[in-house]
Amino acid sequence: MKWITSASYKLFVYFLLSLIGFVYLYPLFYMVTYSFMNTQDLIDPLVSWIPSQWYTNNFVRAAAVMDFYNTLWQNMLVSFAPAAIQTAAAALIGYGFARFRIPGKPILFALVLATFIIPPQITMIPQFLMFRDLGLIGSVFSYLIPAAFGQGLKSGLFILIFYQFFRMIPKALEEAAQIDGAGPYKIFAFICVPTAVPAFIISFLFSMVWYWNETTLAALYLGDQLTTLPLELQKFATTYQRLYPVDPNSQTGRSLNEAINMAGTFLNIIPLLIVYFFTQRWFVESIERSGITGE
């Protein structure tokens, strides 16, 4: 009897989880099926989920509109490089806060957390002017410099992750090295960094994704010289019309339709889906591993 209630309870939970999972992924299912539809399928009321044929021309067009390969490389540059630098900086800063008695440390650490609350919109105008004077607009350095000084996208969060991580490393380990004559920098580089590999991976992955998806700062700092996939998607319709002007004499579906839009959106997230496929464990275990919820 108890076995039955427990089994039906589990079944019910499975049902709920699957239902929520379906609702959750619904926009993506929609996107995938629509991206493969041709013009006939789009207007045919009988075709609602499965395209009559897997029409891939939408992707060819969408890729041309976004200049996919070039944009992809640039997007990788403006997300991987700042992510790596931000992670390195957050590790140094987090270690400094975790290990050393520094006068005024509680106040400084509170300010680190406060930087997480300050929206970038409020600092971006003067920052933009500053970078413009330095001639950094349109170069990846307008991303790298804040990242290197621990003021990048959500840097405060990453500093907190490293802070928690380094505090969990037993002090005895470092004291042993100290007795063997290692200085603080050596201890950091050769003892603490290797034990904090998970924190590095988590921090790098999250930074990468957030820099990848950033559009507000990207539009401002990267200027016309650099572009990203989300930025290209933002002006998708405009670029499309420039590239494929509507020809009044032909009826053969030159104009932008839902399918091409969805193909563009799909192309936009494919790189991230691939990254997620290989690294999802690091993402979903990030919170437990980093101990960010406190002990």
Next chain:
Amino acid sequence: MKLRHRQREALTGLSFIGIWIIGFLVLTCYPLIRTLMFSFSDVRITADGIKTEYVGWQNYNEALFLDVQFGDILVNYMLETMLIVPVIVVFALIVALLLNVSLRGRGVFRTIYFLPVIITSGPVVKQLMDQGATTLPGIQDVLEASRLQEQFPGVLADLITFLLSSFITILWFSGVQMLIFLAGLQKLDSSLYEAASIDGASKWESFWKLTLPLLNPMIVVNIVYTVIMQSIFALNPVIEYIQDAMYDPALGMGNSAAMAWLYFVAMLLMLAVFVFLVRQRERTR
């Protein structure tokens, strides 16, 4: 000798966090103050540099009272956030509770539920929303059939329409919060629940009397996180408006600086209200 040791430690520590202090002063503190100064000035970008002229509260006056749109957008953003934040936090808690049941294959579900955190960018969500893919077809029909606009006063109808029409993408913002709750749930001491059940508490009671109070710190963290994420998301109408104003030569940057500060203050105000409400609940217990 002792003092020297301490001093040396402080110096070593500073060599680690020094980059942060410099960065904070130059890239956060200085811009923050400069935006504040801009907000009280008429800022013009000319060929020979930036010209500022002190104008007092004029920019704020302009943004709040003369600008027909900004006030509405700001109030709407606050209402939306006040509505969305509880929805997201409660949803995250429910999903975390479901995922905490020991089931085979819950890792797969966890992976699915976290996926939106990876792919959510402003343009992607906007494309999906424009396509009507962010809500289930049934909900859309209900929306059209119920003629909300006629039954509710304007603002409320807009809010409900917004909530229903972008229903799924709102839930998409709960990935991180869900993991935070899940981590919290997994740390709960099972002996507490055994004791409660021996005392005759039902599962329902022990959820309200044990789980929820113990999760309180995580609720606060999640509320703060959600408010911030909602506020800095690229599709936030306030952000779009401020950004457009930045490039508007008629208004100048002083105006957008004032709006940015107003919006920051509005965000802090909401955070304060939420944290106060949660604390209040804690005390009445």
